[in-house]
Each structure stands twice: as structure tokens, then as C-alpha cells.
Amino acid sequence: MKKRTDRGPVRLLFIQTQAEMAGAQEISRLLGEGLSGKERGGLPEFEVHHLFFYRKTAAFDRWTNVHFCLEDSPKGPLSFVRFLWRLVRMVARIRPDVVLTFQHYGNIFGAPAAHLAGAPVVIANHVSAPATISPAARSIDKALGLLGAYDIITVNSNETWRNYQSYPERYRRRLVHVPHGFEDKSVEVGRREARAAFGLPAGVPLMGSVARLHPLKQLDAAVRVLACRPSLHLAIAGQGPDEGRLRAIAEQLGVASRLHLIGDMPPSRVGLFLAGLNAFVFPSTAETFGLAAVEAAQAGIPVVANELPVLREVLTVDGEPCALFADAANVDDFAAKIDQVFQDHKQAAHMVALGRRLAGRYSVDGMVEAYAGLIRQSLDSDAGRTAGSSAPSTAALRSQQ
CATH class of the missing domain: 3.40.50.2000 (Glycogen Phosphorylase B;)
Known part of the structure; x- marks a missing residue:
């Protein structure tokens, strides 16, 4: 694990599949807004970038530091190879200190691309329900976890955490439970x-x-x-x-x-x-x-x-x-x-x-601070390659609920 030697912004890259207003995208939006431009725990401020595999809707077009690999999902083998090549090149161009991947395809394509592009830290986020993940994708995800492609793997609920307890210990020790936070959507309107x-x-x-x-x-x-x-x-x-x-x-x-x-x-x-x-x-x-x-x-x-x-x-x-x-x-x-x-x-x-x-129970500030802690500790120590040794324990984070 590389340690930061300069005092420039800590560059974070959030990677996920399609650009649309759904749950995973809302969480990455909240995290990005919460982490942007703030000094935390001795680290300089965070500079947040978002990278989507393709533009599903125009929901993110006006955001700053937003990147799209493709206009639409890849069609056919040649298009898919081009997508993967473009993904690696775009990550390399952004030069993130930490890559956070979301959803199962974001994890299994984003994490290898991040490593090929030289990113020192990858935090995978399990926000896809098991029923939505194909057996092939689950196998690839398990292999990546066992090979150390993910430094940390976050889960957002006790139930999701339990879904991975049959996995080998080398995978499970990377799991950390960080409950989602959410914005108050109440409005004073009749x-x-x-x-x-x-x-x-x-x-x-x-x-x-x-x-x-x-x-x-x-x-x-x-x-x-x-x-x-x-x-x-x-x-x-x-x-x-x-x-x-x-x-x-x-x-x-x-x-x-x-x-x-x-x-x-x-x-x-x-x-x-x-x-x-x-x-x-x-x-x-x-x-x-x-x-x-x-x-x-x-x-x-x-x-x-x-x-x-x-x-x-x-x-x-x-x-x-x-x-x-x-x-x-x-x-x-x-x-x-x-x-x-x-x-x-x-x-x-x-x-x-x-x-x-x-x-x-589900504070945005609590979620943001938990991720800031994971990022800080992952960058601070070579031991950050396993959640069990570098990140807050699963039990500690679960106690926030």
C-alpha cells in the first residue's frame, strides 16, 4: 500500500454502472457531497470524482467532476473490449488515491480497472441484492475478494452482512458494516x-x-x-x-x-x-x-x-x-x-x-464519517489491505444503528 507523501487533495473516484437516480447513485451522491472539500483526521481535503460506465439518463450531466465511459451500454464483444480499455484509461487519467466501487458490476469491473490504472486503494460496496447478481458475477466477486482486489468491502445492513458469512474467512475479514445515511425528504407543502x-x-x-x-x-x-x-x-x-x-x-x-x-x-x-x-x-x-x-x-x-x-x-x-x-x-x-x-x-x-x-438511526453525517475513517486508515497504513486490521471493526460500525 502506498502512503501519500504530498499535501494535495485526496482524490476519490466513485465508480458505478449507469447514471440514473436510483438508490446506489443517491448514496454515492450523498457521500460525494459529504466528503468534498473537507479536511479530516490530518488528511488534506477530498476531491471527489464520479465515473459511470454509461449515461442512462441526464441526471448527472450538470455535476462537477463527472465522467462517462460510454453514452450507452456496450453492445457486442468488440464494444465491450473497447469499454474496458476506455475504463482503465479514464481511471488512469483521473489518478485517484482511493477508488470506491458500487453495485456488483461496478465492483467486478471497476476494481480490476482501478488496479491496472495504478490506484492504491479500492473500497468495494455491496449495494446489490443477491437476487440481482448472476452466479457468474458472484463467482468473480468472490475471486476478487480472495485475491485482494478489494481492500475493504462495505455492506449496508445486518441482513446483507449475513449473506456473506458463508464466504471464506479471507473474504469475510474485509467486510465492514456501514449503514446507509439519507437526507430528510420532508417538505412543508400541502x-x-x-x-x-x-x-x-x-x-x-x-x-x-x-x-x-x-x-x-x-x-x-x-x-x-x-x-x-x-x-x-x-x-x-x-x-x-x-x-x-x-x-x-x-x-x-x-x-x-x-x-x-x-x-x-x-x-x-x-x-x-x-x-x-x-x-x-x-x-x-x-x-x-x-x-x-x-x-x-x-x-x-x-x-x-x-x-x-x-x-x-x-x-x-x-x-x-x-x-x-x-x-x-x-x-x-x-x-x-x-x-x-x-x-x-x-x-x-x-x-x-x-x-x-x-x-x-441512519445519519448522513455518520455514514460520511465512517467512510472518511476507512479512507484515512487505508491510506495511512500498509495494513489497510484488510478491513480487520486497518478499518473500524464490523461490530463498532454496527453499533451506530
């Missing part, structure tokens, strides 16, 4: 005004979600609830490959007029969108944290989430759930839990009060 901003109908019961439109998000479960609740409307903020299928299901069920697909939006608009909802639904089948659901609960919107262990973990305050949980694949059960939000006002108010306290 429901009617919030809905008008997105062209949503006033005076109707409205449930909503913020999610990438992907089959694993199981948003069709919420669409199917519309068929058995004729007065209910559904608004979804996000974009993705599942849009056509969701629209087709809505047409088949005769509920297309009550499905409102808002499209992608910047983080600054999410709070306004949430303010227009009566209930937030999160039927996702695979998560490592469930950032959107946590943001909604803290913003004061009653949450109905799929029955996943990780969602029960993160949507809990002092041992008490701040959301309702349902088998989202069972339309009757999902609809019944949504009904409770509209019918049991005392329970809904209690959930909202609990959800408001999530900000204390």
Missing part, C-alpha cells in the same frame, strides 16, 4: 399543491412509490391492487425497463387511467412527490437496504412494504416496526394492509411518529 406539481389528481386516495421500474421491484403488485380497489390511484416516480409491462398490465386490468408514471426525478423533487401521497408502497422482492422506503417513512408517509427480513430490519425503531408488512405477491394481503393505512388512523399516526425517528 397535499393538493404537491399533487398539482406532478399533474396528479386531487381529492382521491393516492398510494405511490419511488423505484427503478424493474421486475424485481414487483411494482405490478401495486398495479394489481388498483383492480380490486376502484377508488385508489397509484403514482410511481422512476424509470426503467419494466415500464412497458406495467402499462400493459394496467391496460389489461382496466386501471390505466389510475396509474400515473411520473418518470425519473432529481433528489430535490422526491420530497415534494412524497408530500402528495396518502401511502407509500414498496413491494420489492430484493433489497440490501430499501432506501426509498426509509426516506418515505421519515418524511411522514405511512409505508406498506413487502415482507423481507432486510426491510423489517431497517424499518424498525427501538424494536418497533414503523411500517406495515405484507406478502406483496398476494394481492388480497397487500390490499388489506394498504386498507389499514386509510382505515386505522391511530395506527397510521403511530407509524408516522416512529418513522420520523429514522433520521437518528
